[in-house]
Amino acid sequence: MKEEPQLFILVEAYYPLEDSIRKICKELQKIGELTIFKTWGIYDIVAEVRASRYKPKEIRERIKKMDGVRGFVLLTTSPPEKYDEKS
Numbered sequence: 001m002k003e004e005p006q007l008f009i010l011v012e013a014y015y016p017l018e019d020s021i022r023k024i025c026k027e028l029q030k031i032g033e034l035t036i037f038k039t040w041g042i043y044d045i046v047a048e049v050r051a052s053r054y055k056p057k058e059i060r061e062r063i064k065k066m067d068g069v070r071g072f073v074l075l076t077t078s079p080p081e082k083y084d085e086k087s
Contacts, residue, residue, distance in 0.1 A: 005076050008047065014070045016044045028045070032049070032051055033051040034048065
């Protein structure tokens with residue numbers, strides 16, 4: 001089974017209040033198949049994109065248009081490569 005790269009969205013809200021974060025989460029859910037995690041720290045929301053058909057550029061453009069988003073980062077992680085133990 002081939003592992004796919006994972007895409008995460010890290011969002012910082014202008015106003016890190018519960019209503020503002022809830023509004024951003026609803027907008028993020030419109031993008032598609034996401035798992036959303038609320039965090040405490042620099043980023044208010046972390047979401048994992050579960051479908052590989054979404055392109056980071058398309059997601060970036062949609063997030064730029066959202067109200068209440070101060071900043072965001074798209075983070076792509078690659079699956080670990082299998083190394084030969086003898087080398």
